[in-house]
Amino acid sequence: MSNVDVSNVRGHMISTLLVANRGEIACRVFRTCGELGIQTVAVHSDADENALHARVADATVRLPGAAPADTYLRGDLIVKAALASGADAVHPGYGFLSENADFACAVLDAGLTWIGPSPEAIEAMASKTRAKTLMGLPLLGEVTEDDLPLLVKAAAGGGGRGMRVVRHLKELSAALEAARAEALSAFGDGEVFVEPYIEHGRHIEVQILADTHGTVWALGTRDCSLQRRHQKVIEEAPAPGLSEELAEELRTLSVRAARAVDYVGAGTVEFLVADDRAHFLEMNTRLQVEHPVTEAVFGLDLVAEQIRIAEGHALPTDPPRARGHAIEARLYAEDPPRDWAPQTGTLHRLAVPRGVRLDTGYEDGDLIGVHYDPMLAKAVAHAPTREEALRKLAGALEKATIHGPTTNRDLLVRSLRHKEFTTARMDTGFYDRHLTDLTKPAPDPYAPLAAALADAHGRSRFGGWRNVPSQPQTKRYALAGEEIEVRYRHTRTGLEADGARVVHADARLVVLEVAGVRRNFEVARYGDEIHVNATHLTALARFPDPTAQHAPGSLLAPMPGTVVRVAEGLTAGAAVQAGEPLLWLEAMKMEHKITAPSTGTLSALNVVPGQQVTVGSLLAVVRET
Template identity: 70%
Template sequence: MISSVLVANRGEIACRVFRTCRELGISTVAVYSDADAGALHVREADAAVRLPGSAPADTYLRGDLIVKAALAAGADVVHPGYGFLSENAEFARAVGDAGLLWIGPPPEAIEAMASKTRAKELMGGAPLDPGQVTEADLPLLVKAAAGGGGRGMRIVRELAVLGEEWEAARSEAVSAFGDGEVFLEPYIERGRHVEVQILADAHGTVWALGTRDCSLQRRHQKVIEESPAPGLPAALVESLHTSAVTAARAVGYRGAGTVEFLVSPQGHAHFLEMNTRLQVEHPVTEAVFGVDLVALQLRVAEGTALPANPPAPSGHAVEARLYAEDPSKNWTPQTGVLHALEVPGDAPWVRVDTGYTDGDSIGVHYDPVIAKVIAWAPTREEAVRRLAHALRRARVHGPVTNRRLLVRSLEHPEFTGAQLDTGFYERHLDALTAPADGEPHAAVAAALADAAGRPGTTVASRLGGWRNVASQPQVKVYGDHEVRYRRTRDGFEVADAPGVRVLGVAPHRVRLEIDGVVRSFDVTDHGDGHVHVDSATGAHALAVQPRFADPQDRTPPGSLLAPMPGTVVRVGEGLAEGVRVTQGQPLVWLEAMKMEHRIVSPASGTLAALHAVPGRQVEVGALLAVVQEAQEDAAS
């Protein structure tokens, strides 16, 4: 019997495995990097072992150190979670060689399926030869052979950039998985990403636990997932189940895994890969089938036989990944303190899986996911509505997130109508990231709450702020919104805000009547330069603008500033001060949160300064380069 489990991972998945272990009476062991010393998964574990360093290559990708940690802490089982070493056959073999139990398939099954190139060959396909492709083969997809999560993937629409994208995918794969093998395959436009959850025991039983649709993706990483995949013909579902079970039996699979397919607009299913581990989106399957996949993983590892047939599915579940990122700025990852994370909703209908709690810091070393929010209901329409409501009313204070994008995605006609494909965000990103309609009213609430919390120092203000000679209005600026208000004998008045009447003001709550409708706003200032305003209509994080700009904050025109903290991994070939560059030309590549981010020239001109050096750590706002715009370009 299992007595102690070490999770060879971090964050949300470690916390999720620990939750099941506690319910089963199993003790838990965490491993942690220096960057994660105070992380939630460390605090929740019964014991924890430090992995010196912060970069994944020095910590969570060091299988030898993790095995030593398990032995030192007295664990008898290793659960790999997902990502990092979860699909590394040598790590699985090392765990077994140390006398520990591995929660996952045999190393031979991992070797057969974890490499996507070998998996395709096993399933009757083969990658394309990069030296033989032509314009007729476009578009193409460069893809890492190991790992998953969208890292090490690049779409190629022009053969001229194939080499550049190949190298970028390889570099990301090395950083995320320690394996730089990449391959090439056709990219299917407007395809649906559909997968089948499987679970196999050591006695020959293999379950196919329904389908999931994971088509809404950015940078090939899933954003919204649901089960069952809506609108698929029954014959196609049966075919997908059969293919998934066949793949599992072909490699002697054991444990939880996922077989992924790309379904073309014509309804043809193309095998993508088999993930020999638990998936991030496994909660939607758990909700629909009423199972705990982690508990079943543990029981299968102990030798327990599964029933001949899986439980019957019921209802529909949808999951949204809440990321610390700015979708309006090319999905730029964000860092900082997560001051508050509260999602309304009653269990079991709404579930939140996270590796963070109030006051935790989101750093640069790992994936920017903050939490997964899952909603279940008897029908898809109800589940989608419940999830959108929970996200809209959530209190998420701290770095910029994709929360607004998630709500708008769930309410978009294409999504509600189950018209799903992987190009959703390419088509609709601008509309989904447009400023919110209620932001000016949120700015009014922020200004009034600030005024209520900052009583004046004059005699008039101490007596209520009234004077018999009208004063100039006070001015506060939040983002692009200037709020002009005046304190009167009867309370507050707001200028230049037609249809707005102030009903009540307190330091943390403001009531406004807007075009005859009364609305309440909760206002919170954590002192980090932003004010968070939450209401029933949505949430807003408003940047507090100083009345007078500091001249020292100005940067030269054409400056390229680091959009996030990270490491300079390379600069453009042949770049130096005085070199001519063109608008949109990649100049610097930054690595942050295990992804590469390309910094391009804002205009055509001359490279006046180049401060970026490969290997250099930079903070957000650091000056990377300066492009002096050519006069003929500036005048045109």
Template identity: 70%
Template sequence: MITSVLVANRGEIACRIFRTCRELGIATVAVYADPDASALHVREADAAVRLPGATPAETYLRGELIVKAALAAGADAVHPGYGFLSENAEFARAVRAAGLVWIGPPPEAIEAMASKTRAKELMGIAPLTEVTADDLPVLVKAAAGGGGRGMRVVRELSVLDEELTAARAEALSAFGDGEVFVEPYVEGGRHVEVQILADTHGTVWALGTRDCSLQRRHQKVIEEAPAPGLSPALDAEIRSSAVRAARAVSYVGAGTVEFLVAGDRAYFLEMNTRLQVEHPVTEAVFGVDLVELQLRVAEGEPLPGEPPAPDGHAVEARLYAEDPSAAWAPQAGTLHLLAFPSGVRVDTGFASGDAVGVHYDPMLAKVVAWAPTRSSAVRRLAGALGRTRVHGVVTNRDLLVRALGHEEFASGRMDTGFFDRHLSSLVADDAPVAEVYAAAAAAVASSCRRAAAGPRFGAYRNLPSQPQLKVYAGGDRHEIRYHRTRTGFELVGVPGARVVEAHAHRVTLEVDGIRRDFAIHAYGGDIHAYEGGDIHAYDGGDIHVDHGTHTWTLTPHPRFPEPERALTPGSLLAPMPGTVVRIAEGLAEGDQVQAGQPLLWLEAMKMEHRIAAPAAGTLTALHVTPGRQVEPGTLLAVVQPVPPAQREVQPVPPAQHAVHPVPTEETP
């Protein structure tokens, strides 16, 4: 019997595995890199072991150190979670060689399927060995791992070598394996997968299907079970193919077989020999705990006959610290508040007060809703996300809510190009009221906080005054003025608004005859002001205003602001915190560059982000070198543009996906 499990992972999946272990009475051991010393998964474990590493991203790839940690902490089993070493056969062998139980498939099955190139060979599909212009577009793809890392779409033969280099570097950083391959790439299609679970007694379960078509950067964002709109014949074909794939490698444990569905045909993509991020939707529909079943299978128990019957529908959304309107740029910073409503399942590796770093995937949480029907589940999830509160970092929350409500998704007609087609409309502002009213509520609440803090901040007085709050929201500036009277507050210059009730953290306004409640949270130091003067904030603290399902982030304007830094036209600023991993080969100051030409690459949250020339011109300055860590806003380079009439802008084609036919029974 397993008595203590070390999870060779971090964040949300480690916390999720610990939860099941606690319910089963199994002790837990965490491992952590230095940036994760106070992370939630470390706090939730019974014991934790620090892993030294050259860089934080490499730490969780040090299999020999993880095995030593398990032995030192008295664990008798290792669960790999997903990502990192979860599909590394040598790590599985090392765990077993140390006398520990490996909660995963046999190393031989991992070798056969975890490498996408070998998996395709096993299924009778060969990747491209040579690429010509006639083969384009093609997909460069990492042989190991998943999550969209190490993937590149190539539409021009001239950039193939560059994209191969970038994919290898990204794959090596994320998975410790820089092998990549090239395969055909075609338009559209849906991403459908099958959850597999197999024991050591020859039983293989196919626990229904999942649709994971809503993706960005080849990484899933919204998943659901069962996959909608499949004909009974196609559903049966997909599940049968998944079982054949598992039996072909004598699979044991949990795994996922992925397909691309186009029309009434399914094409094999890959098999992931691990637990998937989206496994909760299968758990919700089938009423099982896949981690518990993984543990029982690892202990040698047989699966109990036939799988349970599915019931209802479940939808999962991944809440990311990222800005969809800025090319999905990952965000970092302190989570001042992370709060979810009741009635949905939440798997997360963060809590209020935690820091979102730059070294790992920016996923904050998975929010899962179940209901008897698909439409009810989608509506329940959208409502829960709308009531989710995240203060401190920009997230994709609003995009998720709008995507769930989009007609194309609601009708089940979505495909993997959904975000490419609809991103501009999904990031558009749909606030229920104008931003100025949120700023007005923030100003009134700030005055209430000052009054509650003591007389030195001022209260009602007979002297005429117009205190004000100056805030920025995005590129807009608002100056809110008001009077404090014996009966309350009077707003100045805010048409159609009346203060009904005011407190330090809650303000009710009547806007054009409709009462609206605003919740106000101030962070980064107290908001100070003087009656008759400007409110100003120390430490750059933001004010977050929540109303219904909308949140505004307001930045107070200092009473005595510092002069703004003048930037040279064509300045390229770091869009996120990260590390400069390389400069374009041969690039030097004085070179002529073209619009869109890659200049350098930043690594942040295990992804490489290309920084390209915004326009054709001359590279007049290059301020960084490989290995330098930068913060958002760091000046990277300057491209002096040529006159606009001489510039060329190339349109970005829609996303496409690689496809391969599903092998038949006769496929060797």
């Protein structure tokens, strides 16, 4: 621990602040700094040299390399960057080193102001096992069949990494081994523990804000139950449907946790709620991704409050009153029905209608790379009631312009409108139950026609129209996993299409009238990728390339990433069963399991642990028996 007297550091007026992070949270902190008149410093990896957070900062410092372990997890390099740039304070954001007590010590030892709790508080709550002991809660001892199902969890870190659900005791040993390996890779700490897995609980948390003068605020509750891979997708404040008694119990327990470690700054205490009972999960000693919903409801800027607290200012005795309801949806570059596979490529356009807050680390034209989390943005709606906030956010996402790789936008809209969610009956198993229905393809049937007409715009002026009957023009598109062929004609009066009257067509806007109803279709094309309103299509060549073939049973990389491990003892010639895990890829902070497509023989294994692969790389071949 640091030998620096933190009280001597606090009280210093901050003039230049370095954010030891990247992307959306760095941009978020810089925005508040700009409003407070504080100069900003960004650190960036080589992969982030042209990232938005590096572009908007007043000064930047390079961290050589691309992997997090070489860059954003190098506390020594970040402290050097702060000193070299003249920064007098460091904000850790969330993730990376935000809950690393040694990093907080290094910042303080360098004479810099640390925007966060003391290293001692971070250390006390860093391990979930130690936190439970501190809270006076028992740990699960020897497990039996009666304890099933179980949840294996990493003692350090979060974000769903190092977690495995166990439904049969025979699976426990393998789950422990896999969780330890992932936890060691993600957090540098392989400690894991086991607790009962509550199937239908709600994930509820309380925002804490505490100053150096003994005041602790419990800023209401948040519901974060909608999760994929134990990572949150939709959050809201206040948590709906809680009894006042339970809400008060959660606030009381959270304040008790904060006081137990002399907490200072912003933090979050997390619970699993089932049968109107609260089960303590952990305390996150940092700002949460979902903090904007609390800001909206309480009319606060939590980053500004963090800075003021670090400068020694006191909070008022009582927090502001909560007003209305706020809901946040995390927009990810990922493909939910394909095991949430992260997507990469150029984000050509990102915009949401006015009235909805958008926190993002991207601008139009930015590249979504392979090295970091695939979250593009957070969209937040605030309204007097939950029903109004739901409608506002779902409508804004539906009308948002998102041109680029596949995203979870449609899933978010459908989730916000699902009856189980609108009636506040959701729990952490929501996507386990409903993912198939929520991701059924429902493309606009007229989108391919609109794309073809936009592409054909103006061709009649260069010989497209003929004075004699002719065959219709055809175009082919890939849409929702299917090939679609559309037909249209150039006529004396313009473009014609079966089933719809063409009211207007140019390269960017097509207006069709179907059964007396006119609809506008905005069209944008980037190479072979076409966006028609919210529908994404791919233009196909008129004649398919006969060389673009793979042998039956070929396993292709669904994303760019790193092969982190291969199943033990797996070699070419081995017999495999359908669904059997063969290898694991890591991409964008997530681990993805590659399984055998059928029962047969592994006729080829083309990769080894540590190997980098690109989308479509041939990983292995299974010859079906």
